[in-house]
Amino acid sequence: MDIIAANHLTKSYRQYRRFPGLIGSVRSLFTRQFTEETAVNDISFTIGEGEAVGYLGPNGAGKSTMIKMMTGILVPTAGDIRVLGAVPHEARKTNARQIGVVFGQRSQLWWDLPVTDSFDLHKTIYQIPETKFKQNLQMCMELLSIHEFVEKPVRQLSLGQRMRVEIAMALLHEPRILFLDEPTIGLDVMAKDQIRHFLRMVNRERKVTILLTTHDMKDIEEICPRMIVVNKGTLVYDGSVEELRARLGNERRVVIDFREDPGPLDMPGITLLQEEGLRKTYLVSRSESTVFELVSRIAARYPVEDASIESADIESVIRRLYRQLADEESIGRQIG
Numbered sequence: 001m002d003i004i005a006a007n008h009l010t011k012s013y014r015q016y017r018r019f020p021g022l023i024g025s026v027r028s029l030f031t032r033q034f035t036e037e038t039a040v041n042d043i044s045f046t047i048g049e050g051e052a053v054g055y056l057g058p059n060g061a062g063k064s065t066m067i068k069m070m071t072g073i074l075v076p077t078a079g080d081i082r083v084l085g086a087v088p089h090e091a092r093k094t095n096a097r098q099i100g101v102v103f104g105q106r107s108q109l110w111w112d113l114p115v116t117d118s119f120d121l122h123k124t125i126y127q128i129p130e131t132k133f134k135q136n137l138q139m140c141m142e143l144l145s146i147h148e149f150v151e152k153p154v155r156q157l158s159l160g161q162r163m164r165v166e167i168a169m170a171l172l173h174e175p176r177i178l179f180l181d182e183p184t185i186g187l188d189v190m191a192k193d194q195i196r197h198f199l200r201m202v203n204r205e206r207k208v209t210i211l212l213t214t215h216d217m218k219d220i221e222e223i224c225p226r227m228i229v230v231n232k233g234t235l236v237y238d239g240s241v242e243e244l245r246a247r248l249g250n251e252r253r254v255v256i257d258f259r260e261d262p263g264p265l266d267m268p269g270i271t272l273l274q275e276e277g278l279r280k281t282y283l284v285s286r287s288e289s290t291v292f293e294l295v296s297r298i299a300a301r302y303p304v305e306d307a308s309i310e311s312a313d314i315e316s317v318i319r320r321l322y323r324q325l326a327d328e329e330s331i332g333r334q335i336g
């Protein structure tokens, strides 16, 4: 069953022009000149119950705008969005009970109160029955290790601690859908791991539908079998990582240990990705030649100690997609 459906969804922001100075501000009041920016442009997709979907795109692609429309904070300019069969901005109260929301940059917690008080307030606001509340709280506290700081006021928590509390709070009323905007941004590796494992469990075992925005490909790898990629407001990809890898020509990563630094390699179809001393990682396009052939050509010309070939990780697949999009745009500009 589809529980989220976007149909030709569009959101434009109007930016009114401001004229400088005092006279200018009076002028601004009367002329009302504006420019329009389309943050979400004619996007359609459906998400079924129990799915976990990553929503990615470069900065300014329109991800937060999309989440805000799904949660009913923003009203679409055109098209249609339905969440649990309802129009989000018309059903904010009823939907709130079935939706959990975590915005990485903004808190839902009570800053001056101890964490436990925020949980209790949430219980009252959402009228969560005592036993259900206790069970859910217990589960979240344990799996997210919240016990250690549950008596502290929220303002004293580290970012990683606060984020774990935000996620726990969003789940106490047992929502069917969980929206997360950048849930792991700015966290250390351990905190990221803990949150990813937890979200994976919530999705796989509790069957909560998850939609998250992220810039971190590991979030996608560990939580989301499906990803939707947007760029400048439009949808550019909807499918699995494997399908995207296949579509982009299946690039490979080649890690080479050199005996001495070879400098830039004079070889077509190979891009330097990473350097750690004499160990260098390259991205190799398979269309240029077979990877083995290429590695042996490198070994014939440069002092190679060892080499290994890996499939392109998701990060390089996405990097390649973004590069392709940027190339298409610059070609479009030249033609236009």
Ligand SMILES: Nc1ncnc2c1ncn2[C@@H]1O[C@H](COP(=O)(O)OP(=O)(O)OP(=O)(O)O)[C@@H](O)[C@H]1O
Binding pocket: 013, 014, 015, 037, 038, 039, 057, 058, 059, 060, 061, 062, 063, 064, 065, 066
């Ligand atoms: N309130 C607003 N008024 C005017 N323009 C806005 C507003 N909010 C967002 N925009 C513009 O809409 C576009 C999409 O913004 P949005 O925040 O949805 O992108 P994003 O994909 O979440 O970006 P990021 O990855 O940087 O968080 C941007 O160009 C942004 O400047």
